[in-house]
Structures are given as structure tokens and as C-alpha cells.
Amino acid sequence: MRESAGIKVFRVVTIVVLTAFVIVPLYVMITSSLKPLGEVRNAFSWFPQHLTLTPYVDIWSTVPLAQYFANSVVVCVIATAISLVLAIFASYAVSRWRFKGRTVFTTTVLSTQMFPGVLFLLPLFLIFTNITTATHIPLIGTRLGLIITYLTFTLPFSIWMLAGYFDGIPRELDEAAMVDGNGPMGALWRVVLPAARPGIVAVAIYGFMTAWGEVLFASVLTTQQNQMTLAIGLQQYSTQTNVYWNQIMAASLVVSVPIVVMFLLLQRSFVAGLTAGAVK
Structure with missing residues (x-):
């Protein structure tokens, strides 16, 4: 069927x-980062x-950008590794076994994606405050608290997406691995994970990417x-007396480099994983 001219x-x-x-917008950012402030x-x-x-030279001294x-x-x-x-x-357990509470678990995991993050801000703050009081382990104002916080919204999506991807991998592969003497963990490690690499x-x-650009929880x-983190540290280029617009643009471009490089290097696997997840 040929497309019409319209x-x-x-x-x-x-x-x-x-x-x-x-x-x-990208052009404006680049040109603004190459202009003097005036x-x-x-x-x-x-x-x-x-x-x-x-x-691009001053961004490292105006604020402690390297620390951010x-x-x-x-x-x-760390949050990505633990979540993964x-x-x-x-x-893998959800995909391969039928156990009591499986439906409730999967429904709960999926339902967490339906609510905006701001609804979890106050409960998490109160939970962290109580845990710190009880255990003297500081969770507010520390990187440990941020790592735990990021797990609350990256982990449910990761479980939901990987479960759908594992469902598309034939169970016969697991059975063949077990015939060769592997247990469930051996089948997961030697057969399922290599086949699920795009989804992973x-x-x-x-x-x-979600943790890298998160602002709401990091600001509190x-x-x-x-x-x-960088998402909050970039605000330090704006003071009560001055706003370093050219440095803000330069710093924004610099902190975007890791994400761009990661995406370009893993673009094929990323697109394949999303496509397979959408189909399933």
C-alpha cells in the first residue's frame, strides 16, 4: 500500500x-556555554x-562539581547494581515458579508505578528518621539514604520488566541445563542470563538514568x-547575587556526557530490550 502525498x-x-x-534547545545550550557571562x-x-x-574551566572551581x-x-x-x-x-522466581502470593506480589510491584514520587517523600522521610533514631545509622543527608530511596522506584520497574523478558525465554532451555546437571541457579547463570542480556x-x-537525573528526593x-548529587549541585551556580548562566549550561552538558556515552555504547541492546519488553 503506497503512502499518499498528504x-x-x-x-x-x-x-x-x-x-x-x-x-x-541543545544548540542554545552549547552556544550559551561558549559565551562570556556578560x-x-x-x-x-x-x-x-x-x-x-x-x-568549562570555571565550572570546577565555582562549585565543587567534582565532588557532586x-x-x-x-x-x-550502587543503586543500579543492587536493583539489577x-x-x-x-x-526469575516470578517467571518460572507459581507460588502462593505470586499474583499479589506482581500486582503490588506494578501498582507502585502508578503513583507520583512526591507521595512517597514524606513517608520515606519519617521512616528514615525513625530508623536513624532507633539504630543511629544516618539515612538523611547521606548517600546511603539516597541509594535506598532510589531502590524504591527502580527496583519495582526492573522486576516487572525482567519478569516479562524472562517469560519470553523458553523453559526448555532451563530444562536442558538441568538435564546437564545444573540446578535452578546454574540454569539461570549459564542459560537464562546470556539469553536475557538485552533486557538486563x-x-x-x-x-x-533515573537515579542520575533525580531531583525531588535528592533535594530533601x-x-x-x-x-x-549533580542534580542538586547544579543549583549552586545560582546565588542570591548572581546567576552564572554560561557555567550552568556548560556544567549541564558535561554531566550529560556519561549518560550519552552509555546510551551510544549500549544502544543496540537497549533498544532490543525495550522492544522485547513492549512485545511481551
């Missing part, structure tokens, strides 16, 4: 408009009059500057 025009116009929505404050211009790389960067890496990597490991075991990569990228649960 459909072709509509498709082209839609692609151009969506591309402009992506390219134009030029950024003046009337907007599409082309910089004076190009400078000074903002390290905090984000530690929190996101727990999700693999939980989703997709879940890992999702968890890392990080009370000390040396514990702030």
Missing part, C-alpha cells in the same frame, strides 16, 4: 518539528560574538553540601 508531507513535517524541538546576560543572539572555553560528580556516580552505580541483582532473582542492559540503563534527603 501522509508523506505530514510525516516529514512531524519529523522536522520534533527534530527542531531537540536540536534548538554576553549571555545581554539580548539573546543565535551566534556568539566572542567564543570562550572559560566556562563523584557522589552521583557512587549513588547511581535483586530484580534478576525476583523476576535496558533495565540497567533505565535505573542509572541531602542536607550537606559534600553529599549533594
Whole structure:
């Protein structure tokens, strides 16, 4: 069936408009990061009059960006790793066995994705406060508290997505592995995980990206500057007396590099995992 001329025009116009929505803001960010602060404050211009790389140098001294960067890496990597490991075991159990409470468990996991994160903010804060009082383990204002917090919304989605992906892997593979002398854990490690690599990569990228850009919980649960993540630390470029717009743009581009590089390196597995998850 051939496309009509109207459909072709509509498709082209839609692609151009969506591309402009992506390219134009990115172009403004890049050009603003290459302008002196005075030029950024003046009337907007599409082309910089004076190009400078000074903002990319100053971003590291104006605020402790390296510390914020390290905090984000530690929190996101640990939260993603724990979420992925727990999700693999939980989703494999849900996919391969029928046990009492299975339906309740899967329904509860899925229902957590229906509520906005702000509803969990106050309960988590009160829970952390009580735990700190009872055990003297600080959870508010520490990276440990953020890691636990990020698990509350990355883990349910990871379980739900991996369970659907494991359902698409034939059970005959598990049975063949057990015939060769492997137990359930051996079948998971030697057969299921290699077959589920695209889904695992997709879940890992999702968890890392979600934690990397999270603002709401980090703004409440990080009370000390040396514990702030990048999403909160970028706000420090705005003070009561000045706003370093060019440095904000430069820092935003710099902190986006890890996500962009990760996505480009794992793009094929990420798209394959999302496609398979959507089909299932």
C-alpha cells in the first residue's frame, strides 16, 4: 500500500518539528556555554560574538562539581547494581515458579508505578528518621539514604520488566541445563542470563538514568553540601547575587556526557530490550 502525498508531507513535517524541538534547545545550550557571562546576560543572539572555553574551566572551581560528580556516580552505580541483582532473582522466581502470593506480589510491584514520587517523600522521610533514631545509622543527608530511596522506584520497574523478558525465554532451555546437571541457579547463570542480556542492559540503563537525573528526593534527603548529587549541585551556580548562566549550561552538558556515552555504547541492546519488553 503506497503512502499518499498528504501522509508523506505530514510525516516529514512531524519529523522536522520534533527534530527542531531537540536540536534548538541543545544548540542554545552549547552556544550559551561558549559565551562570556556578560554576553549571555545581554539580548539573546543565535551566534556568539566572542567564543570562550572559560566556562568549562570555571565550572570546577565555582562549585565543587567534582565532588557532586563523584557522589552521583557512587549513588547511581550502587543503586543500579543492587536493583539489577535483586530484580534478576525476583523476576526469575516470578517467571518460572507459581507460588502462593505470586499474583499479589506482581500486582503490588506494578501498582507502585502508578503513583507520583512526591507521595512517597514524606513517608520515606519519617521512616528514615525513625530508623536513624532507633539504630543511629544516618539515612538523611547521606548517600546511603539516597541509594535506598532510589531502590524504591527502580527496583519495582526492573522486576516487572525482567519478569516479562524472562517469560519470553523458553523453559526448555532451563530444562536442558538441568538435564546437564545444573540446578535452578546454574540454569539461570549459564542459560537464562546470556539469553536475557538485552533486557538486563535496558533495565540497567533505565535505573542509572533515573537515579542520575533525580531531583525531588535528592533535594530533601541531602542536607550537606559534600553529599549533594549533580542534580542538586547544579543549583549552586545560582546565588542570591548572581546567576552564572554560561557555567550552568556548560556544567549541564558535561554531566550529560556519561549518560550519552552509555546510551551510544549500549544502544543496540537497549533498544532490543525495550522492544522485547513492549512485545511481551
